[in-house]
Amino acid sequence: MTAGKKILGAAVGAVLMGSGSAYADTIKVGIIGPFSGPFALQGKNFQAGVEAYRALNGKSVKGHDVEIIYRDLPAANPAQSRALAQELVVKEKVQYLGGVYFTPDAMAITPLLSQANTPLVIFNAATSAIMNTSPLVVRTSFTTAQTTNPLGKIAFDEGVRKAITVVSDYGPGVDAENAFKKAFEAAGGEVVESVRMPMNTTDFSPIMQRVRDSGATGLFAFLPSGPPTLGFVKAFNETGLKRAGTKFYAPGDLTQESDLPALGEAAEGLKTSFHYSVAHDSPENKRFVEAAVKAIGSADQLSFPAVGAYDGMHVIYKMIEATDGKQDAQKAVDAVKGLSWTSPRGPVRIEPETRHITQNIYLREVAKNADGKYINKEIQTFPDQKDPGLATQ
Amino acid sequence: MRTILSIAIDALAFGMVLFIICIGLSLTMGLMRVVNLAHGAFAMIAGYIASYAARDLGLGYAAAIFLAITGTIVISIPLERFLYRRIYGSSELTQVLMTIGLTFCVIGITNYFMGPTLKTIPLPQALSQPVDVGFRTIAAHRLFVIACGAAVAVGLWYLIERTSFGIKLRATVDNSAMSDALGVRTQVVYAISFAIAIGLAALGGVVGAEFLPIEPYYALRYMVTFLVVVSVGGAGSIPGALIACLVLGLVDTTGRYLMPDFGNFFFYAAVILIVCLFPRGFLGRAQ
Numbered sequence: 051m052t053a054g055k056k057i058l059g060a061a062v063g064a065v066l067m068g069s070g071s072a073y074a075d076t077i078k079v080g081i082i083g084p085f086s087g088p089f090a091l092q093g094k095n096f097q098a099g100v101e102a103y104r105a106l107n108g109k110s111v112k113g114h115d116v117e118i119i120y121r122d123l124p125a126a127n128p129a130q131s132r133a134l135a136q137e138l139v140v141k142e143k144v145q146y147l148g149g150v151y152f153t154p155d156a157m158a159i160t161p162l163l164s165q166a167n168t169p170l171v172i173f174n175a176a177t178s179a180i181m182n183t184s185p186l187v188v189r190t191s192f193t194t195a196q197t198t199n200p201l202g203k204i205a206f207d208e209g210v211r212k213a214i215t216v217v218s219d220y221g222p223g224v225d226a227e228n229a230f231k232k233a234f235e236a237a238g239g240e241v242v243e244s245v246r247m248p249m250n251t252t253d254f255s256p257i258m259q260r261v262r263d264s265g266a267t268g269l270f271a272f273l274p275s276g277p278p279t280l281g282f283v284k285a286f287n288e289t290g291l292k293r294a295g296t297k298f299y300a301p302g303d304l305t306q307e308s309d310l311p312a313l314g315e316a317a318e319g320l321k322t323s324f325h326y327s328v329a330h331d332s333p334e335n336k337r338f339v340e341a342a343v344k345a346i347g348s349a350d351q352l353s354f355p356a357v358g359a360y361d362g363m364h365v366i367y368k369m370i371e372a373t374d375g376k377q378d379a380q381k382a383v384d385a386v387k388g389l390s391w392t393s394p395r396g397p398v399r400i401e402p403e404t405r406h407i408t409q410n411i412y413l414r415e416v417a418k419n420a421d422g423k424y425i426n427k428e429i430q431t432f433p434d435q436k437d438p439g440l441a442t443q
Numbered sequence: 444m445r446t447i448l449s450i451a452i453d454a455l456a457f458g459m460v461l462f463i464i465c466i467g468l469s470l471t472m473g474l475m476r477v478v479n480l481a482h483g484a485f486a487m488i489a490g491y492i493a494s495y496a497a498r499d500l501g502l503g504y505a506a507a508i509f510l511a512i513t514g515t516i517v518i519s520i521p522l523e524r525f526l527y528r529r530i531y532g533s534s535e536l537t538q539v540l541m542t543i544g545l546t547f548c549v550i551g552i553t554n555y556f557m558g559p560t561l562k563t564i565p566l567p568q569a570l571s572q573p574v575d576v577g578f579r580t581i582a583a584h585r586l587f588v589i590a591c592g593a594a595v596a597v598g599l600w601y602l603i604e605r606t607s608f609g610i611k612l613r614a615t616v617d618n619s620a621m622s623d624a625l626g627v628r629t630q631v632v633y634a635i636s637f638a639i640a641i642g643l644a645a646l647g648g649v650v651g652a653e654f655l656p657i658e659p660y661y662a663l664r665y666m667v668t669f670l671v672v673v674s675v676g677g678a679g680s681i682p683g684a685l686i687a688c689l690v691l692g693l694v695d696t697t698g699r700y701l702m703p704d705f706g707n708f709f710f711y712a713a714v715i716l717i718v719c720l721f722p723r724g725f726l727g728r729a730q
Contacts (some may be wrong), residue, residue: 088660091559175682219704247699248706253654255453256700260444277561277656284653288573290580312561353561
């Protein structure tokens with residue numbers, strides 16, 4: 051009904067003004083993320099990515115003004131996530147949903163999409179299975195399996211034959227454990243032990259003792275970014291494992307840029323694999339970092355969720371362009387299938403079958419840059435990595 | 444055997460961090476009968492001050508600790524005078540509501556001014572080296588924490604049992620009206636005890652920052668752990684708190700080594716068992 055009215059209004063406007071692009075309607079985009087609470091930094095990164103994209107690419111597409119409505123979801127809470135999405139669709143009449151930091155929150159929204167005729171562009175939530183729950187989901191972040199996968203071969207090539215995995219005991223941790231195990235065993239190595247730590251562990255010395263007792267020469271670890279990573283890395287150094295020559299591998303969540311000033315020297319030399327480093331050397335990234343730092347206020351706080359949001363906005367803008375402002379979720383999603391562009395992280399593509407992003411995964415090392423600041427320095431590139439979690443299904 | 448020793452020393456260090464932070468809470472709860480849920484918030488404030496002093500002002504570790512303790516006490520004095528003094532002797536619910544409100548305020552303020560990222564307190568060279576203690580290497584910092592914990596325990600015991608201030612404090616706790624009548628300035632005694640409790644929280648927050656990293660949600664994240672330690676030890680008892688910290692530290696560390704997948708199961712199972720056997724905590728006094 052409203053859409054009909056809008057078209058009518060548009061037609062009248064066009065006749066009156068004699069120009070198709072002069073009519074100004076507003077397309078609303080609802081972004082759900084943790085903007086307050088313990089994960090506020092990640093939400094701030096969402097916002098910085100969105101604002102950076104709008105600063106560089108304008109606030110309207112083909113004459114349609116784009117309005118962003120932010121909704122705060124401080125911690126993983128599926129019921130509230132669903133309520134927020136419903137409110138955005140019904141009350142605010144948004145045409146697109148975006149954001150979502152945690153997997154359970156995304157899972158709670160996907161069943162609504164087809165009835166709401168609204169696509170969801172996920173900026174972060176990183177579990178493979180989300181993509182199967184609705185054909186109207188597109189994701190511009192990464193999956194844990196995707197970022198972990200190359201590490202198995204790297205570890206084997208560096209001479210590790212026996213490895214131990216230590217992960218936080220929750221969905222993505224288990225994903226990481228399985229992905230590493232699979233890749234490492236495919237390369238010819240052996241995982242001698244798998245330890246799952248509770249999420250709220252703060253003292254990691256006993257875990258390190260276990261690593262030592264296992265006789266493994268390589269340690270694969272996954273912890274969500276945040277306070278515990280510091281304790282984990284310190285425990286690794288202080289219990290003498292580093293000195294004994296145990297090799298340490300982890301996906302980049304562990305050395306998120308916003309944690310690096312605190313990790314500092316303790317993390318120097320750690321090798322992690324990830325889809326994006328703020329220090330990525332390309333003109334696109336330079337432009338992005340400049341705009342995003344302006345939006346977030348401090349260079350120390352910028353990290354990977356911002357690039358997910360930035361590319362997510364790119365996808366949403368392309369969708370608006372393809373549907374010319376009309377609400378047609380299926381057409382919008384179809385329009386971005388196979389879409390490829392150069393993101394600040396490097397060349398990327400939306401895979402038509404899975405609607406997940408295919409991208410380079412980089413092996414990085416924590417090192418000091420010319421200004422004496424710690425960065426994730428890219429040392430090796432694994433081009434065109436699909437999500438192995440989805441590719442096998 | 445090496446593994447057992449190794450776990451024991453980790454447990455000891457972790458237990459001592461808990462002890463330094465919690466003993467202040469135990470004193471306010473047991474001696475002053477104030478349920479101070481904002482105790483962790485004071486430890487966190489101290490951590491921020493120490494981090495600022497060491498990283499931005501370039502002061503040494505000892506100076507940072509000193510500044511953090513005095514700074515936190517200075518912040519706590521007006522709070523004691525204008526907020527806490529009103530709730531001495533109130534019902535527990537009033538105390539809990541006020542102090543948890545204070546906690547949320549502190550979290551909001553630190554988040555606004557210091558930002559949501561982790562803050563570290565750089566250790567001096569001597570404390571950041573791993574030390575070889577024969578059967579394993581351990582961070583020198585952990586040995587320092589163990590020494591601090593022992594010093595705090597002995598110092599407090601001496602203060603309360605062997606000095607004239609200790610006598611006044613115990614008298615005030617047992618019967619404040621009578622002490623008042625006998626010429627003890629109970630308001631002053633309360634204010635000093637409160638300052639000591641906050642100072643200990645501050646010390647614990649700074650030296651324990653390697654175990655419990657400083658970030659705005661520190662105050663809430665570890666609140667339950669702190670309260671559990673106090674109730675297991677028995678509010679107000681120094682040896683009780685020490686035993687509780689060592690036992691819980693040992694159970695937690697051993698459980699985490701043997702069966703990491705079980706998480707906090709052993710910790711809470713031990714708490715339930717102890718509270719069933721000793722309803723007032725290990726050395727709590729009958730009310």
